[in-house]
Amino acid sequence: xxxxxxxxxAQPLLRAIEGEGYTTPSPIQGKAIPPLMLGRDLxxxxxxxxxxxxxxxxxxxxxxxxxxxxxxxxxxxRQPRAxxxxxxxxxxxxxxxxxxxxxxxxxxxxxxxxxxxSAKPQIKTMNSGVHILVATPGxxxxxxxxxxxxxxxxxxxxxxxxxxxxxxxxxxxVKKIAAKVPARRQTMLFSATMPKLVQGLANNxxxxxxxxxxxxxxxxxxxxxxxxxxxxxxxxxxxxxxLLKDQSVERVLVFTRTKHRANxxxxxxxxxxxxxxxxxxxxxxxxxxxxxxxxxxxxxxxLVATDIAARGIDVDGVTHVINFxxxxxxxxxxxxxxxxxxxxxxxxxxxxxxxxxxxxxRDIEKTIRQTVTLVEDHPWHAADVATSTAKPPAPGGRGGRGGRGGxxxxxxxxxxxxxxxxxxNSGQKPGNSPGNSQGQKPGQRRRRPxxxxxxxxxxx
Ligand code: AMP
Numbered sequence: 324x325x326x327x328x329x330x331x332x333a334q335p336l337l338r339a340i341e342g343e344g345y346t347t348p349s350p351i352q353g354k355a356i357p358p359l360m361l362g363r364d365l366x367x368x369x370x371x372x373x374x375x376x377x378x379x380x381x382x383x384x385x386x387x388x389x390x391x392x393x394x395x396x397x398x399x400x401r402q403p404r405a406x407x408x409x410x411x412x413x414x415x416x417x418x419x420x421x422x423x424x425x426x427x428x429x430x431x432x433x434x435x436x437x438x439x440x441s442a443k444p445q446i447k448t449m450n451s452g453v454h455i456l457v458a459t460p461g462x463x464x465x466x467x468x469x470x471x472x473x474x475x476x477x478x479x480x481x482x483x484x485x486x487x488x489x490x491x492x493x494x495x496x497v498k499k500i501a502a503k504v505p506a507r508r509q510t511m512l513f514s515a516t517m518p519k520l521v522q523g524l525a526n527n528x529x530x531x532x533x534x535x536x537x538x539x540x541x542x543x544x545x546x547x548x549x550x551x552x553x554x555x556x557x558x559x560x561x562x563x564x565x566l567l568k569d570q571s572v573e574r575v576l577v578f579t580r581t582k583h584r585a586n587x588x589x590x591x592x593x594x595x596x597x598x599x600x601x602x603x604x605x606x607x608x609x610x611x612x613x614x615x616x617x618x619x620x621x622x623x624x625x626l627v628a629t630d631i632a633a634r635g636i637d638v639d640g641v642t643h644v645i646n647f648x649x650x651x652x653x654x655x656x657x658x659x660x661x662x663x664x665x666x667x668x669x670x671x672x673x674x675x676x677x678x679x680x681x682x683x684x685r686d687i688e689k690t691i692r693q694t695v696t697l698v699e700d701h702p703w704h705a706a707d708v709a710t711s712t713a714k715p716p717a718p719g720g721r722g723g724r725g726g727r728g729g730x731x732x733x734x735x736x737x738x739x740x741x742x743x744x745x746x747x748n749s750g751q752k753p754g755n756s757p758g759n760s761q762g763q764k765p766g767q768r769r770r771r772p773x774x775x776x777x778x779x780x781x782x783x
Contacts, residue, residue: 330356333385335393335428340381343424349374351537356382358533362509366525369537370515371414371484372661376421379407379481379511384426386509387454387479393429398452401472403434405455405479406504408463408497410488411631412437412608413615418457418483431455436472438462439608446471460488460496467503474503482528485514485521491631494520501528516654547644547660548671551684551695552765553708556677559647560591562703566645566673567597567625572766573642574618577627578659580648580716588647589627599625603632630655633662643766646674649683651715653690673698673765678711698765 326347327340348356351373359365359382369375383405387395395404409415419435426433434453436445438461445462449471456463456472466472480501482488488497510529514521525532554562566572579585582603592599600614600623611632617623619638630650641663650656656674663670674695676684688694699706 330381331360332356332381333388333391333393333429335388335391336381336385336425339425339427340377342427345377349378349537351375351535352378352381354535355379355533358535359383359509359511360385362386364509364529364532365511366529366532366534367511367513367537368515368517368534369513370658370661373537375483375513375537376418377425379483379513380418380422380425383455383479383481384422384429384431388426388429388431395429395431395454398432398454399476400452401449401470402476403453403456403472403474404476405481406474406477406500407455407457407481407483408460408488408500409457409483410459410491410493412439412459413611413632414484415457415459416612422455422457433457436462436466437608438465442466460493460500464496464499467500474500475505477504478508480504480508480510480528482510482512482524485512485524486516486518487631489518489520489524494524497524515658546670547663549660549674549693549695550671550698550765551674551676552698552701552703553705554675554677554701554703555705555708556679558703558705559675559677560588562675562701563588563592563645563647564595564597565702566766567592569766571642573624574621574638574640575625575643575645576633576638576641576659576662577625577645577647578633578650579627579629580650582629584648585627585629585632589625592625592627597625598623599627601627603629630658633659638662641670644670644672646672649674649676649680649687651683653683653687656687657691671766676708677705678708678713679716681708681711681713682715701765 327337327345330348332340351367351369355365355367355375355378359379365379367375367378369378387404389395407415407418409418415435415437419433422433432453433455434445434448435457436442436449437459442462442465446466449456449466463472467474482497510532512521512525512529512532514525552562563577567575577588579588582601582605585601585603589599589601598617600617602611602614606614614623614626615638618626627647644660644663646656646659650659660670660672663672674684684695
């Protein structure tokens with residue numbers, strides 16, 4: 324028996340949930356499942372890591388299979404009954420994995436289609452018939468245009484990570500696809516953020532939706548032990564190698580802003596004898612999948628990723644997220660650190676901040692309404708980052724996320740960062756920082772994180 328019992332989900336689903344070891348619905352599941360079971364449309368403001376996939380998958384499977392019957396009938400060739408749109412191949416793949424897990428005691432066929440791989444097997448699967456189709460917009464439109472997918476039997480339409488979908492330029496594709504889905508349907512739209520464009524899309528697609536919100540960004544971020552390390556950009560690679568000497572830094576997701584930098588960091592680690600790989604949009608799909616599988620199995624200790632590639636990466640047990648470069652958008656920071664601390668687990672996020680990124684850190688701290696703990700006890704501490712007024716790097720670079728509103732404004736005198744910078748100079752290899760105000764080693768957990776408070780001296 325689990326707390327899911329009260330949600331009136333079909334028995335085969337409850338068995339699958341129990342098999343997964345879920346005991347309590349996550350907040351978004353508790354809020355979203357009841358109205359979805361009644362057929363309501365839903366607008367979900369939630370990011371990956373909140374349990375949103377199960378929040379929409381469980382009622383979807385329940386309704387498709389006619390409750391306890393657990394049987395969705397014969398799938399129709401080329402005509403799915405449910406369509407789930409996702410921005411990236413990784414997220415699409417993970418949604419299908421989750422659906423297969425939750426429907427393991429049911430008779431239901433699920434398929435995924437995305438670009439970057441041969442369309443032939445996807446066409447074959449569509450021909451043989453599926454109940455649920457998970458797709459990225461580009462390839463779906465291709466196959467629709469060729470007649471291999473028809474949406475006129477879709478009863479359930481789900482858009483996941485709508486903000487990212489629009490950020491990635493899928494706005495028109497999404498509109499074209501939505502226009503082919505019958506008006507009589509149940510629609511769910513999930514988005515981590517709710518900028519105007521997404522709100523507009525939601526207004527167009529949803530009919531009197533229930534709005535549910537998972538923990539707002541600031542709360543989610545609080546679950547993660549966050550640290551910032553001031554370091555000159557030339558010393559970041561050394562600092563990374565230094566941190567990885569600690570074997571408790573076990574399964575690590577490293578973020579860079581650009582694909583190029585992701586490759587270089589991964590190469591540096593491999594050259595230093597650390598098992599690492601990079602994952603980003605320029606890599607062939609099978610190379611990305613290989614890297615992800617290796618990371619999941621534990622044969623790759625460090626996965627270096629760009630923001631887009633990392634969206635929706637669902638790997639349990641990521642012990643550390645390391646921001647090799649700080650993102651120029653605070654929201655990306657929240658997404659990144661959410662990769663550790665999955666579904667209630669705790670995690671550690673370490674951010675490298677160089678002189679040019681000082682302003683990014685300020686923006687991030689404003690957004691998460693927290694001061695990130697400054698840890699000085701590392702050999703590359705660059706104290707003068709604290710007062711740096713260096714211009715921030717151009718957003719994204721060719722491989723990065725671009726940035727919606729250009730560079731953030733940074734004017735006026737920067738406030739001194741909590742943690743009191745010492746007077747080591749950047750760029751030279753200092754010895755151990757003499758006056759570490761935190762007494763904390765990077766990558767190690769404080770005994771009891773104090774939410775929302777300025778960091779104070781802690782036991783080492
Ligand atoms: P999501 O936000 O959908 O990406 O889910 C994040 C992770 O939480 C996945 O690894 C799920 O398997 C896990 N998860 C989802 N719901 C629950 C739950 N109620 N209890 C424990 N883990 C869950």
